[in-house]
Amino acid sequence: MSKAQPIRKTAAPSPARPLGELDDSGVVAAFLGGEKRAFSELVSRYHTRLLNFIYRTIGDRERAEDLVQETFIRVYRHLHRFDQSKKFSTWAYTIAGNLAKNELRNRSRNPLVLFQTIRNSWDSDHRPLEWEDNTYRPDDLYRKRHLKELVDQAVAQLPEHHRIVFVLREMQGKTYEEISDITGVNLGTVKSRLNRARNNFAQLIAPVLD
Amino acid sequence: MGYMDGTQSFAGHGGRPVRCREFLDAHSDFLDGLLSEGEAARFELHREVCASCGRYDRTVRDGLQLVRTLPEIEPSDDFLPRLQHRIYHLEDQRALVGPSGRLPALLAVVVVAAVAASPLLRSSASAPEQGTTAALERAEQTQPPAPRQAPRDWQLSSGARAAVPTPLPAAPRLAPPSAAVLAPVDGGEYLRLRTIHSLDSYPAGPYSPLVYGPPRFADGPGAPRLAGAWTSVSAYD
Numbered sequence: 001m002s003k004a005q006p007i008r009k010t011a012a013p014s015p016a017r018p019l020g021e022l023d024d025s026g027v028v029a030a031f032l033g034g035e036k037r038a039f040s041e042l043v044s045r046y047h048t049r050l051l052n053f054i055y056r057t058i059g060d061r062e063r064a065e066d067l068v069q070e071t072f073i074r075v076y077r078h079l080h081r082f083d084q085s086k087k088f089s090t091w092a093y094t095i096a097g098n099l100a101k102n103e104l105r106n107r108s109r110n111p112l113v114l115f116q117t118i119r120n121s122w123d124s125d126h127r128p129l130e131w132e133d134n135t136y137r138p139d140d141l142y143r144k145r146h147l148k149e150l151v152d153q154a155v156a157q158l159p160e161h162h163r164i165v166f167v168l169r170e171m172q173g174k175t176y177e178e179i180s181d182i183t184g185v186n187l188g189t190v191k192s193r194l195n196r197a198r199n200n201f202a203q204l205i206a207p208v209l210d
Numbered sequence: 211m212g213y214m215d216g217t218q219s220f221a222g223h224g225g226r227p228v229r230c231r232e233f234l235d236a237h238s239d240f241l242d243g244l245l246s247e248g249e250a251a252r253f254e255l256h257r258e259v260c261a262s263c264g265r266y267d268r269t270v271r272d273g274l275q276l277v278r279t280l281p282e283i284e285p286s287d288d289f290l291p292r293l294q295h296r297i298y299h300l301e302d303q304r305a306l307v308g309p310s311g312r313l314p315a316l317l318a319v320v321v322v323a324a325v326a327a328s329p330l331l332r333s334s335a336s337a338p339e340q341g342t343t344a345a346l347e348r349a350e351q352t353q354p355p356a357p358r359q360a361p362r363d364w365q366l367s368s369g370a371r372a373a374v375p376t377p378l379p380a381a382p383r384l385a386p387p388s389a390a391v392l393a394p395v396d397g398g399e400y401l402r403l404r405t406i407h408s409l410d411s412y413p414a415g416p417y418s419p420l421v422y423g424p425p426r427f428a429d430g431p432g433a434p435r436l437a438g439a440w441t442s443v444s445a446y447d
Contacts (some may be wrong), residue, residue: 047285051284052282069293073293073300130234171280195238198237199237202266205269
């Protein structure tokens with residue numbers, strides 16, 4: 001007995017239109033319609049973005065590449081189950097974000113690291129927001145020479161659950177709503193985490209910006 | 211200079227004064243333009259009259275500007291070939307599993323061929339990987355059968371030869387390899403055999419299968435030798 005096919009909310013693309021001219025949902029529909037090359041179009045659109053997202057989240061370039069590969073494998077396997085009323089990019093970022101979080105969780109299996117992670121997370125969420133006005137610190141001026149490197153380090157030093165929101169917002173240009181969908185936390189928490197992440201970041205970067 | 215204690219306040223635009231604590235707590239909304247016009251005006255006034263919060267605002271804005279200009283990293287050269295390889299095996303497994311969901315012939319997707327070679331390869335190449343990739347890409351685009359191609363950078367010794375594996379008996383969707391490339395690994399100490407298959411039922415395009423073979427070495431004196439046969443092409447993931 002055949003089951004009723006779900007109604008596609010995205011119209012199948014015209015065969016005359018090149019894949020590059022289609023939006024994501026059109027490319028997804030093309031792939032599900034049997035156009036194998038459509039998958040490579042999705043890969044070309046997202047592999048660099050996802051790589052940078054994961055790299056900034058976990059801080060390991062090679063591992064980030066592995067996880068982007070795994071992301072696309074999962075996309076390939078499960079694209080037929082993807083709800084086409086949603087944005088493909090959000091779905092892909094959700095998969096990538098979950099893989100990145102798993103990676104960080106696996107790294108913190110050491111009980112001491114786990115304790116420190118929990119403590120740092122608690123601290124970063126519950127301490128009052130602070131701003132130390134250290135305008136005059138000439139000993140830090142030399143750091144300006146390595147500004148970009150220090151910005152990199154400052155991002156890496158953010159607590160994990162702040163960093164992922166920070167990267168999605170500031171480096172990937174996602175909206176609050178998209179971040180909420182990707183991370184699975186409510187909008188209020190996204191706002192709160194982003195504000196704290198920016199506050200932490202400002203404190204880390206202030207000495208080199210003076 | 212210490213932490214702001216949240217006691218500084220400044221009235222503005224006829225509204226209630228903004229405290230430093232409030233400024234910090236809602237700064238993201240201010241930054242992202244999510245405050246109402248009146249609230250934003252109060253925050254702007256506070257930023258102007260409170261040196262500390264003014265500096266905080268500048269630091270956040272300048273810092274975020276720097277973050278947004280950080281260079282992006284690019285995927286490595288072998289990212290796409292590796293992904294193609296994995297997708298290919300995924301397709302292959304699907305084909306083998308079939309609609310019944312069983313794995314009737316999974317173990318039979320084996321045996322590419324016996325590869326014999328001796329004595330082998332001296333390498334004078336300093337960066338063989340780029341040449342390998344280029345050779346693979348070239349070979350991938352050719353239609354089988356094609357003669358074995360060795361990258362020009364690498365010098366094969368007179369007795370060296372590489373046997374092109376025989377067709378796969380248990381993998382009906384695989385055609386015979388179109389090329390085999392010998393490549394030095396780690397400065398020529400070892401050998402890597404890469405074989406490129408074409409998949410006749412697969413459309414030409416970026417996901418034509420690319421099979422990487424692992425080196426098999428025989429111990430003993432002299433130059434390294436490829437030993438034995440390959441095993442399952444799906445085991446090299």
